[in-house]
Amino acid sequence: MKVRDLAELAARNLREALLRNSLTTLGIAVGIASLVAMLSLGVGLQRLATERLEQSGLFNAVFVRPDSGLRRFGGRPDSTPPAKTAPLDLKARQAIAHLADVQEVYPQVRFLTEIRYEGNSYPTAIAGIPESDRSGGAFDGMQGRFFSSPTADEAILQIGFAQRLAPQPETLIGRQIIVRYAKRQPLAAAESKKGPANAGSSPGGPAEGFSIVLQETRLQIVGIVKTDPEGFGGFGRGQLFVPLGVAEALHATQSTDLRQVLRGSGPEPTYAALTVRVTRPTQVAAVEATIKKMGFETFSLLDTTRNLRLFFTVFDLLLGIFGGLALVVATLGIVNTLVMAILERRREIGVLKALGAADGDVRQLFFSEAAVMGLLGGIFGTGLGWAIGRALTFGTDLYLRRRNLPAVDISFVPWWLALGAVVFAVAVSLLAGIYPASRAARLDPVEALRYE
């Protein structure tokens, strides 16, 4: 029989027992919906976690430090020492910035300060925040606002530190603070001023090193953040954040300065650490290897992301199994419906055979009916699963909004899940149709025609 005739006859047969076939199709739809809803939840959560981590810059970041000869980043036993050592200075920063797949390179500027506010002193650490963090998600849900420009004399406080300054931290927004810090000053200028301290001048030789001078600057508090915007990459953990440009312009003494003097690597300042942002997380390993060859210590969260993906694969599998249970029940429904149909349509099968239908035609007819139920159930179920996912997202959003937290999309149906669910529904229906279709095909026409 031609495919179109087969489809027409199958559709006609399905319409004839509309209620029963609709209920069976609904059973498939519910099975597929539960599968799609579960998997969309898994995919959505994975997407959310990946997005958040990518926004945080941890997934696509390589942290670079000069080789210290000390214990390596993260204490990883497998981290191999760099082949040579080199100063992590402006030249190195520019060289790294020119590497393929490198999007952005910025220094980790952190230094100790003394904050003066309403006559009291508070020791803390300042950290420079790059402009790219504006959209990074780390400052989502903050009180106040992000820096107005990359060079604005503005500060954002970490909530813990803000609470030390004022019991009601929100009152700090708009207020001024004084930042006292140790400025690194070129030696000649410091000597002419007879500064309080100098370092690195070799006796009898040319002046090498710098002086440390106490400096003050004023900053306006523009925001308070609850999270730790420095994320995993932080060392020395800042509690007061300023635009990176401002932090660099202060020329505050860094922890690496002493080492620079010991190395005698010249008057140019070096960086304690650089953060290298890579275009895609997949390029992290290659960039990391290249930087290592340049003579620096590197660290990335590549291994962590691998573990995260493994976790979500297992998570999706478990959700799929739970969702699949409903589909198993639906499959039994298809078998039952088609077996019942054989009993009811025994005589009809006999007539078809008497008129010249081969066993294969009868088998194909039953298969087509199963496939049509699977297709309709699959399409409807995918839509229903998507709707369940949206409902879960809606409920979660309501809950989060009540707690003044930003809304998140916890469910996501990618095209491959939608398509896969429909194909799966048809495949499962065909599988369920094997037994009934074979039974119908094997019916003896004489017996079938005798059936009342």
Next chain:
Amino acid sequence: MEATLQAGDGFAIQAECVSRHFQMGGTLIRAVDEVTLSIRKGEFVGLLGSSGSGKSTLLNLMAGLDRPTSGTMTAGGRNLAELSSRELARYRNQTAGMVFQAFNLLPRMTLEENVELPLRLAEVDRGERAGRVREALERVHLENRSGHRPGELSGGEQQRAAIARALVNRPAILFADEPTGNLDSATGEEILNLLREINQTLAATIVLVTHERPLAERFAGRTAFLRDGKLAAA
């Protein structure tokens, strides 16, 4: 007793020592027992016999609905017993037309759709089907009832529709199993007149199974009697 006609090219169907046995528990039922019968092309043969004589079983064997336990059933030069399931289905679709006592029209299909079914199975082009269906319905004078469902028709009309369905693929042999069994005598006569007309105008071979001897003798050119599965007389 056996009745044998000469075999040759002029035969529509030939049964040679055909048996069909069924096992019912510990008993062997010889529904058809070593029957030899030849039917010429264009013949109108009546198969007569009482209930359980094996006439319907023999008809089913001739129509390719069943396979003999032993013997050969030849139609169009081919032994039906040796055909594959698909070939036998093709025989039922292309060579044989079947009319039943209970009409066996599909109740949810219109007459037109019922008559179209064998054409669908034969994979006849859609464009050709409408004309063939109309032609078949005109032959049984039901062209005005083509959109009706079987339940909306009288018994006679339903049987005429079943004949149209059996004829639509232009079969060489028409098998009718008690076609008047569910009809009153006047309507039954009308149906047999129609079969005779088909036999005469289309030169189709007709094998009629009936237990009504007077009717068979009036309409069939030749009659064969079955008793306890054996051919008693032809």
